Amino acid sequence: MATVSFCDLRKSFGAIEAVKGLDLEVADREFVVLVGPSGCGKSTTLRMLAGLEGISGGEIRIGDTVVNALPPRARDIAMVFQDYALYPHKTVYDNMAFSLRVRGIAKPEIESRIREAATMLDIDKLLERKPAQLSGGQRQRVAMGRAIVRRPKVFLFDEPLSNLDAKLRGQVRAEIKKLHQMIGTTIIYVTHDQVEAMTLADRIVILRGGVIEQVGTPDEVYDTPASLFVGGFVGSPAMNFVRAKRDGEELVLDGGERMAVCDLGPRAERVGQEIVLGIRPEHFVSSGDAPARLTGTVNLVEPLGADTLVHLDVEGATVTARVTPHFRPAVGERLPLGFDPARIHLFDPDSEKAVA
Template sequence: MASVSLRKLDKSYGAVQIVKGIDLEIADGELVVLVGPSGCGKSTTLRMVAGLESVTDGEIRIGTKVVNALPPRERDIAMVFQDYALYPHKTVAENMGFSLKVRGVGAADAQKRVQDAAQMLGIAHLLDRRPGQLSGGQRQRVAMGRAIVRRPQVFLFDEPLSNLDAKLRGEVRTEIKRLHQTLGTTILYVTHDQVEAMTLADRIVILRGGDIEQVGTPDEVYNRPASTFVGGFIGSPAMNFAKARAEGDRLVFADGNWLPRVAGPALVEGQAVIVGIRPEHFQVAADLGTTLDVTAQVVEPLGSDTLVHFALGEAMLTARMPPSFRVVPGHKFHVGVDPAQIHLFDAASEKAIS
């Protein structure tokens, strides 16, 4: 196991800068998830750590060793890809043990490593099959097993669940979490799925346009987003945003609705702000501080809860309400908001007002 350090890491293709001098310290045994939309630089960063992409500028350390100039095989890492990258003509056991054979590991030791990894992942009964005889989830477990037998210092995962259906994604995600808890190996994991990030990570790194927007625990990025970008990216459904202005101790929206603001951020009278409220922080009860008088536009019953979409000023918002809540499109209703759950962002920079 080892720590990973990225210092002023930069990647450009000609005049196009993909990764913009990021700094990141990953502790030994930590599971860190890089998350962000397509094109934000997360996979490029992972591939630079793996040695599959050259570094334009900056430094990568694995443990105490600078690895910029080292080929992938000398970095003591193992990578799990989204497309499995299995040899179709080899059995599961042969796929998992191939890298050990190449490295000259003895047959008995290699067989034990393969058996141990297969037992850990619940695929011991599949060792004689070939990839074409396996489901997507089973193939991904084989790919993970191939990485485990290497006993690397660092695991790298590049969107490993993106080819799986929703049920299998949940199952394999649990396997990855259990794998980390069992082995305690450092893991750098890339995904565009914020649910994966929240459920797996010790810390989440949110990337935007090649820059780090925020680094924090799942609790920190959910409860204290540094910007509207983070607030809108983390959480499902996404955080609601509506423009308002400060009037005394009120936040007044364009349609005349208003919310009280708790003591904290100092606002100038008339200051334009962006109010952020998560869908799950709306309540039916009106005793949380105040209510908004709104009209239902779209209602989505989900069984466990009901999503109600409504306009507030110029914005369309979503409230996650209890399944017993009954409203039909076109009807007015009152929704309660706890002032302590309101996030404020600067209208110009879209950064959190602290």
């Protein structure tokens, strides 16, 4: 097992700087997820760690070893790819055994490792099949098994679930989490799916434009987003944003509606008059008894079974509320939505950073 360290890591493709001075410490046995939109630098960072991509500057350490100049085979890592990368002409057993045979591992040890990993992943009855005879989920398990038998210091996962359907994604995601609990190896996992990040990670690293926006536990990035970007990226549906001004003990929305939020204290005053109010959809209540409220015109209702999403126009901004399953306002209805001011987030509209 090993720690992983990135120090001022940089990567440029010509004039384009894909990773811009990334600093990160991953603890031994930690499960860290790199998440962000396409083009944010997460897969490039993973490929540099694996040795599949050269670095333009900075340093990468695995344990106490600087690996900048080491070839991939010397880094003692195992990588699970998006497309599985299985040999189509080899059986499951031979796919899992290949790297061990190349390293000169004795046949009884290879047999033992493969049987152990296959049992762990419930593919022990598939060892004589070839990849074309397997489902997508089974192929992904084989790819994971091939990584497990190597017993590396670090596991790397590059969007391993993106080719699976929704049901299989949930199943394999649970298997990856159980795998980490069983073997305890350091895992660095890349995804664009914030649900995967929230459910799998010990810590989440949110990237944007080649830089880190925030690092924290799933609860930390959800409950205390450091910026407008993080607030809007983490959570489904996304956080609502409404522009407002502070006027004494009230916030005044762009369209003129006033909300009494006297218990905000100095938070709004620190950014002057202009402010962006952030409210998560699940923090609204369809009640006039809440400490604060805003009013909007309903333009769409989405029943989801367990709850209902109500989309409203609030002073020109689109706001989504997650409400109880049988609440069905009519399209065009003026609807007041209450909320607890302690659950809102405030952001500086210029810097886009959260106001503490």
